[in-house]
Amino acid sequence: MPVRDYLRERFFPQIWCAGCGHGQIMGGIVRAIEELGLEKNRVVVVSGIGCSSRMPGYLDFHTLHTLHGRALAFATGVKMGRPELTVIVPMGDGDAAAIGGNHLIHTARRNINLTAIVMNNSIYGMTGGQSSPTTPVHAKSTTAPWGSIDPAFDLVNLVKGAGGSFVARTTTYHTKEMQQIIVKAIRHEGFSFVEVLSQCPTYFGRKNEGGTATEMMKRFTETTTTMGSLRKKEQPALLERGIFVDEQRAEYASTYCEFVKQAREQR
Amino acid sequence: MKKQGGGVSKFIQGNEAVVEGALYAGVSFYAGYPITPSTEIAELMTERLPQHGGKCIQMEDELASMCAIIGAALTGSKAMTATSGPGFSLMQEAIGFAVMAEIPCVVVNVQRSGPSTGLPTKVAQSDVMQARWGTHGDHAIIALTASNLQDVFRITIEAFNMAETYRTPVVLLLDEVVGHMREKLTLPPRSECEVIDRLITNVPAGIDYHPYLAREDGRLPMSDFGGVHRYNVTGLMHDMWGFPSSDPTVTYNLMHHLVDKIENRSFEIARYREFFTEDAKVLLISYGSSARSALQVVENRRDRGNKMGLLELNTLWPFPEDVVRRLSAGKDHVVVVEMNMGQMYQEVKKAVPNPERVYLANRIDGVFISHYDIEKVLNVIQGKGV
Numbered sequence: 001m002p003v004r005d006y007l008r009e010r011f012f013p014q015i016w017c018a019g020c021g022h023g024q025i026m027g028g029i030v031r032a033i034e035e036l037g038l039e040k041n042r043v044v045v046v047s048g049i050g051c052s053s054r055m056p057g058y059l060d061f062h063t064l065h066t067l068h069g070r071a072l073a074f075a076t077g078v079k080m081g082r083p084e085l086t087v088i089v090p091m092g093d094g095d096a097a098a099i100g101g102n103h104l105i106h107t108a109r110r111n112i113n114l115t116a117i118v119m120n121n122s123i124y125g126m127t128g129g130q131s132s133p134t135t136p137v138h139a140k141s142t143t144a145p146w147g148s149i150d151p152a153f154d155l156v157n158l159v160k161g162a163g164g165s166f167v168a169r170t171t172t173y174h175t176k177e178m179q180q181i182i183v184k185a186i187r188h189e190g191f192s193f194v195e196v197l198s199q200c201p202t203y204f205g206r207k208n209e210g211g212t213a214t215e216m217m218k219r220f221t222e223t224t225t226t227m228g229s230l231r232k233k234e235q236p237a238l239l240e241r242g243i244f245v246d247e248q249r250a251e252y253a254s255t256y257c258e259f260v261k262q263a264r265e266q267r
Numbered sequence: 268m269k270k271q272g273g274g275v276s277k278f279i280q281g282n283e284a285v286v287e288g289a290l291y292a293g294v295s296f297y298a299g300y301p302i303t304p305s306t307e308i309a310e311l312m313t314e315r316l317p318q319h320g321g322k323c324i325q326m327e328d329e330l331a332s333m334c335a336i337i338g339a340a341l342t343g344s345k346a347m348t349a350t351s352g353p354g355f356s357l358m359q360e361a362i363g364f365a366v367m368a369e370i371p372c373v374v375v376n377v378q379r380s381g382p383s384t385g386l387p388t389k390v391a392q393s394d395v396m397q398a399r400w401g402t403h404g405d406h407a408i409i410a411l412t413a414s415n416l417q418d419v420f421r422i423t424i425e426a427f428n429m430a431e432t433y434r435t436p437v438v439l440l441l442d443e444v445v446g447h448m449r450e451k452l453t454l455p456p457r458s459e460c461e462v463i464d465r466l467i468t469n470v471p472a473g474i475d476y477h478p479y480l481a482r483e484d485g486r487l488p489m490s491d492f493g494g495v496h497r498y499n500v501t502g503l504m505h506d507m508w509g510f511p512s513s514d515p516t517v518t519y520n521l522m523h524h525l526v527d528k529i530e531n532r533s534f535e536i537a538r539y540r541e542f543f544t545e546d547a548k549v550l551l552i553s554y555g556s557s558a559r560s561a562l563q564v565v566e567n568r569r570d571r572g573n574k575m576g577l578l579e580l581n582t583l584w585p586f587p588e589d590v591v592r593r594l595s596a597g598k599d600h601v602v603v604v605e606m607n608m609g610q611m612y613q614e615v616k617k618a619v620p621n622p623e624r625v626y627l628a629n630r631i632d633g634v635f636i637s638h639y640d641i642e643k644v645l646n647v648i649q650g651k652g653v
């Protein structure tokens with residue numbers, strides 16, 4: 001099926017700024033779904049609030065645009081209600097790691113079969129460029145006009161620590177890699193977490209002399225490297241890309257379904 | 268367990284009666300977080316619901332619980348959560364989402380005393396206004412209550428029925444005394460109580476389905492997630508496809524639809540009981556556990572030839588204004604009996620033609636209001652001293 005058949009084109013043009021990375025990530029998700037050959041009626045996309053969270057409206061699946069930070073909690077209800085559906089949860093960095101941080105770690109702990117894709121552009125874009133939990137120290141934002149003093153979250157380590165069974169990182173520059181990782185994440189039987197480093201030229205770039213969108217994207221090739229590469233050994237400060245955790249553990253919704261069968265027999 | 272009159276009788280707690288009512292109504296999903304004095308509902312649900320093929324999950328907090336039941340409701344589940352005041356506060360944002368996106372679900376609040384943590388194990392009825400206006404923005408809400416286990420059972424079924432009929436969250440506003448009180452509950456046979464299931468759209472696959480285009484009667488036939496119709500659900504103002512819109516006409520019409528579908532049907536949502544109201548000179552108005560003491564006062568005074576009656580409200584919101592006005596007409600006094608600082612009292616005063624004849628008999632100290640407390644107020648009103 002052509003990729004455009006997964007889009008609700010009547011609601012275009014989308015609201016994202018020129019050069020925003022979120023469209024690239026939407027492209028990655030749609031191409032991954034296309035590659036997996038998922039039927040449109042079997043896919044649910046659940047989001048919270050923020051620039052990233054406007055994505056579901058443009059996608060021709062069952063789409064649920066919820067509250068700031070709570071997408072994973074809504075998605076948990078959807079998955080428990082209909083475990084046979086594929087549930088994908090695009091989130092922003094503030095959405096996932098600040099207001100929704102508690103839901104993120106508990107969803108990882110439960111290992112329920114949802115795919116969370118965090119579009120990390122290190123800024124609150126929808127409200128005009130405030131600091132997020134992933135804004136780097138010294139970076140400027142409208143709420144850190146003299147540079148941030150808040151240490152930033154490493155989302156991959158956070159989700160690993162919370163027990164995530166599939167944890168990966170990629171960027172908007174590495175589009176093929178992004179698509180491959182999302183395919184594996186959706187296929188994974190359990191909670192899968194993909195951090196996609198994204199660019200916000202409008203706010204983060206402008207406040208931090210990041211240059212154009214393409215310059216910001218190119219910078220991902222300088223600041224990141226593939227997992228376990230020689231470059232990482234030479235430059236330990238580089239962020240690694242790749243799949244850090246991919247383990248099979250008991251999945252929550254299917255375990256519960258088994259439990260319901262037993263409970264019914266014992267009744 | 269004892270068989271009686273066609274049904275099974277049990278001697279149980281009010282919180283257990285909620286679970287019995289929910290199971291009878293066909294609940295299939297429960298999400299919750301422990302909180303006194305509602306915890307027994309979560310405990311019993313996790314035990315009983317899987318035996319009926321349903322699912323339960325203990326979430327990380329009340330915010331997540333409320334969100335999870337909305338998610339499950341969208342897949343076709345009859346979904347419910349239970350909590351008390353502090354947890355109810357945390358749920359408010361998502362309750363607003365359920366109002367806006369018109370998601371059927373049931374939220375039980377077994378009320379306890381005070382703002383903040385207050386008195387976790389003591390009784391109060393002080394969330395009446397939180398049930399009405401807890402979430403932000405203009406909206407309508409349905410809130411129901413009961414004073415005895417048979418009514419708790421019945422009103423729980425009604426809560427699910429109304430949630431499905433009006434596509435709205437329904438608040439079941441119980442209190443600590445009703446929740447923890449033990450008395451007999453006779454479970455009616457399967458066919459006795461009406462159970463209303465979801466209205467499902469008959470639009471076939473391939474035809475454009477408008478999830479938010481109301482029928483003439485205001486009802487919205489639903490299509491569950493996973494079905495043949497794919498649409499958007501949002502907490503933003505939205506058009507008939509569920510797609511965000513800031514168009515003033517769309518906004519105006521949606522606001523009216525959300526409020527009118529409930530407020531204009533107040534007469535069909537109103538549930539109440541009348542005790543000796545026909546010839547009463549003094550009318551007590553009460554609800555929840557307070558209504559038990561109010562009824563005791565009415566019965567005592569009737570024995571002494573005092574013409575007194577009781578209106579027990581089971582529907583608190585939308586406020587049954589017409590019922591209150593009609594039954595208060597021509598009374599010497601109207602006394603509102605409740606365990607808060609006058610939340611329903613103010614509503615009653617607004618509804619009746621002679622607000623100066625409306626009095627409040629209340630307790631706010633975590634102690635259950637007794638017939639003495641009500642008698643004291645009556646004595647003052649009737650000039651008999653304290």
